[in-house]
Amino acid sequence: MATIAKNIVDTLEANGVERVYGIPGDSLNGFTDALRNSQVEWVQVRHEEAAAFAAAGEAATTGRLAVCAGSCGPGNLHLINGLYDANRSRVPVLAIAAHIPTSEIGTGYFQETHPQELFRECSVFVEHVSSPSQMPRMMRIAMQTAIEKQGVAVLVVPGDVALMEARDETVTVVRESEPRVTPSAAELQRAADLLNGAGKVTILAGAGCAGAHDELITLADHLGAPVVHALRGKEHVEWENPFDVGMTGLLGFASGYRAIEACDALLMLGTDFPYPDFYPDATIIQVDVRGEQLGRRVPLDLGLVGTVRDTTRALLLTADVDLDDRR
Numbered sequence: 001m002a003t004i005a006k007n008i009v010d011t012l013e014a015n016g017v018e019r020v021y022g023i024p025g026d027s028l029n030g031f032t033d034a035l036r037n038s039q040v041e042w043v044q045v046r047h048e049e050a051a052a053f054a055a056a057g058e059a060a061t062t063g064r065l066a067v068c069a070g071s072c073g074p075g076n077l078h079l080i081n082g083l084y085d086a087n088r089s090r091v092p093v094l095a096i097a098a099h100i101p102t103s104e105i106g107t108g109y110f111q112e113t114h115p116q117e118l119f120r121e122c123s124v125f126v127e128h129v130s131s132p133s134q135m136p137r138m139m140r141i142a143m144q145t146a147i148e149k150q151g152v153a154v155l156v157v158p159g160d161v162a163l164m165e166a167r168d169e170t171v172t173v174v175r176e177s178e179p180r181v182t183p184s185a186a187e188l189q190r191a192a193d194l195l196n197g198a199g200k201v202t203i204l205a206g207a208g209c210a211g212a213h214d215e216l217i218t219l220a221d222h223l224g225a226p227v228v229h230a231l232r233g234k235e236h237v238e239w240e241n242p243f244d245v246g247m248t249g250l251l252g253f254a255s256g257y258r259a260i261e262a263c264d265a266l267l268m269l270g271t272d273f274p275y276p277d278f279y280p281d282a283t284i285i286q287v288d289v290r291g292e293q294l295g296r297r298v299p300l301d302l303g304l305v306g307t308v309r310d311t312t313r314a315l316l317l318t319a320d321v322d323l324d325d326r327r
Contacts, residue, residue: 003165004030004129005030009035011136013038015143017038020069021051021052021069022044022051022096023075024042025071025098028075028096029164030159031096035294041079045086048068048075049079051082052068052093054066054082055068056091059091066144068093069096073100076115077118079095080094080122083122086151086152091151093146094154095119095154096155097154101159115128116128122152124145124153125149127146138155138171139155143174149222181311187304188304194283200263200265201225201267202262202265202280206232206233206269207236208233208270209270209308210305212236212308212312213239215233216241216312217243226244227243227245229247231251249272249278261280262280262281265285266282268285270308271288272293272296276297284300286300287308288306289305
């Protein structure tokens, strides 16, 4: 029978993970030994913080699940800075946090921490594997959550558990879903009415505009609207965009600030722009696939749950929508 650590590595390999960033340690021995006989590369860094940042960077540039690992106590505690960055940037990262021996948990053992509590605030999933019976389902849930919620999943695995025989050697491939989320026809009509009734419209575009560049340009052209990008929206919005007028916020500059200040309607697309003082006294419409984000920063006239690409397409293509051509 394979060990729990071997099953973890087999699952990573089956899911196309090419490397794991980290520093070896006693509580990680089972995991690092299992890596030796796999196609997954162990990338040793000089500090676990660098491992987490490297995984975050890989996930951000590839869009795929990236993995880091840390030994018990200070080893995995050092991951926390990079995991915060990954979780706030909404990129899929799996962290293997090794833990002290199961029999010593709760005794104040050497290097004992409580990883579940430490990582709870910088993750979308964190769970402690205390028995082989929890695996490989816990691994599957961790990966699925990281991928679907686009955030950090932390699997806390005591070193002795990693070396135990797996009761179930199932290897599952987790695939990212590609949902199309659009508001209702009535909501789209309401958005069109608000935009039609406004004089000057400005678009504020964030990281949620990833993959929606062409639709954004078409909508901006149709509305005659300048496009202001938020900090994390820059890479998805600014290139080959004749409507882009720059960034606003604490790191922005005058053109973006003035475009928002002067508008009669602000259309927020895929952004959680965090600075209340920079919002205008105007009609505000927000589009975000995460409904809990709507109205978090400023009161809205209309909040729409939907992916930016599909919502802008629906707004332009719905037969009942008749946006003014302001070119």
